[in-house]
Amino acid sequence: MATSSAISEGLLAKYEPVIGLEVHVQLLTASKIFCSCSTRFGDPPNTNVCPVCLGLPGALPVLNRKAVEFAVLAAMALECRINEVSIFARKNYFYPDLPKGYQISQYDKPLAEFGLIEIDLNEGESGRKKIGITRLHLEEDAGKSLHEGFADSAHKTAIDLNRTGVPLAEIVSEPDMRSPEEAYQYLTRLKEIILYTGVSDCNMEEGSLRCDANISVRRRGQKEFGVKTEVKNVNSFRFVKxxxxxxxxxxIEILESGGKITQESRLYNAHEGKTYGMRSKEQAHDYRYFPEPDLLPLVVDKKWQAAIRAGLPELPEARRQRMMREYGITAGDAHTLMLTRAMADQFEAAAREAKSPKRVANLVQSELLGRLKAQGLELEQSPISLAGVAASADLVESGAISGKMLKDLYDLCFERGQDFPAVYEAEGRPEQSRDTSALEKLADELIAANPKQVEQYRAGKKTMIGFFVGQIMKASKGQANPQLVNEVLTKKLEG
Ligand SMILES: [Zn+2]
Known part of the structure; x- marks a missing residue:
């Protein structure tokens, strides 16, 4: 079981964790959800603001159509039902970074409901598990309180309202997860799906994906949920887990010692690996939701829905299955190649032209990604394109170059910052030797020096050829053409 080693198996046999997640995803629109201010990250504080997002009296919100389309696309990718009519509502609370004193969100009539994400089960269990998505709704982000990085920050808190009014989709799951590992998987799948739709960059460092986790435990077999706590704003999936x-x-410790869980919001301190209850004034107990009087009900009719659905890309799970089928690659290969949609697109374009897509997949993993990682480069910065990998794979496949030669050429590509075909040309289209005289000499020597192995081979133990091939490859420092070595040895040994 993939839960904390600190929790004893005995206690987990007695108690069942129940987990639900709320994820906020920033939608990649150029302007904010109710005004035309820019959503650009990293601009000087309070430069992207206007009377609407500052909540000045008399300013009226105007809904950004693109934000709606992005949220609907995400909801469709998560297999939600889209509500033709949804209602914006005011969520009232006081906080210094919320200039209006309320956040425009959606409450009892959200944009979308009843979705799902499939995850793999824990190790040792087969099949997949469906995690329900209760709802996906649109809302605006609040501003940001700055506690450090400016003069006087030891004594003061500053407010940056650039983020106020940035469009968010909040995605709320059902309490369907039963272990931290399942929660981790859910988040990984969710991020992958959202990335594929292209509606968010899901960049956790910049806050475009944020997660709150609800957790309770109950005695196994008990139907009612236990009292839950909410861990707010954890900034990596590993920390959520x-x-x-x-x-x-x-x-479990509290319950075992006869205590009661307090329903509250908590913060996770990653340094200490502990959660702490938030000061009670940071907890809003009653948001006094009511319909937003300045916005009409949002209507996404069937026609608009169909137009948005036409832009839905092939989703990760379907694509994974198809790529395995189409290119004869393993689930592991597919997983690596699909880390980003750009990589999957480039792989497919390259693999379609290649003699062996499987070899392209192997080279990406064994030769390309390792070099990129060593140099701290992203795929977009790779000197070797996936088309270049495919070209090199074909040369190995046809026996023109050896694996060792390929490695050397890749090293040159990274040194020179050039793609494989250019380096291969510049090096004069090197080929591994097809001259067998040196190989024959080596083979004769080996055969003379290893009579016992020769005898075994001739007595029918054909796998013994591997021993000789290995010796010759070693002697040639990997430069010999394995196919040729095999041919020469077979001839000698059979003779
Ligand atoms: Zn504005």
Whole structure:
């Protein structure tokens, strides 16, 4: 079981964790959801603001159509039902970075409902598990309180309202997850799906994907949920998992010692690996939701829905299955090649032209990604394109170059910052030797020096040829053409 080692198996046999997740995804629109201010990240504080997002009296919100289309596309990718009519509502609370004193969100009539994400089960269990998505709704982001990085920050907090009014899709799951590992998987799948739709960059460092986790435990067999706590704003999937492991353990300890769980919001301190209850004034208890009087109900009729659906790309799971089928690659290959949609697109374009797509997949993993990682480069910065990988794979496939030669050529590509075909040309289209005289001499020597192995081979143990091939490859420092070595040896040994 992939939960914290700190929780004893015995206690987990007695208690079952119940986890639900709320994920906020920033939609990649150029302008904010209710005004035309830019959503650009990293601009000087308070430069992308206007009377609307500052909440000045008399300013009226105007809904950004692109934000709606992005949210609908995400909802469709998550297999949600789109509600033709949804309602914006005011969520009232006081916080310094919320200039209006309320956030425009959606409450009892959200944009979309009843979706799902499939995850793999824990190790050792077969099949897949469906995690329900309760709802996906649109809302605006709040501003940001800055506690460091400016003069006087030891004594003061500053407010940056650039983020105020940036469009978000909030995606709320059902409490369907039963372990931190399942929560981790759900988040990984969710991010992958959203990335494929292209509606968000899901960049957690820049806050375009944020996660709150609800957790409770109950005695196994018990139907009612236990009292839950909410861990707010954890900024990596690994930390979500760790925070959940910590909370599960904390809940069980309290219950085992006869105590009661307090329903509250908590913050995770990644340095200490612990959660802490938030000061009660940071907890809003009653948001007093009511319909936003300045916005009409949002109507996404069937025609608009169909137009948006036409832009839905092939989704990760379907693509994974198809790529495995089409190119004869393994689930592991497909997983690596699909880390980003750009990589999957480039792989497919290259693989379609290649003699062996499987070899292209292997080279990407064994030769390309390692070199990129060593140099701290992203795929987009790779000197070797996937088309270049495919070209090199064909040369190995046809026996023109050896694996060792390929490695050397790749090293040159990275040194020179040039793609494979250019380096291959510049090096005078090198070919591995097809001259057998040197090989024959080596083979004769080997055969003379290893009579016992020769005898075994001739007595029918044909796999013994591997021993001789290995010796010759070693002697040639990997430069010999394995196919040729095989031919020469077979002839000698049979003779
Ligand atoms: Zn504005």
């Amino acid at each position: 760790q925070a959940l492991e910590y909370e599960i353990e904390r809940h």
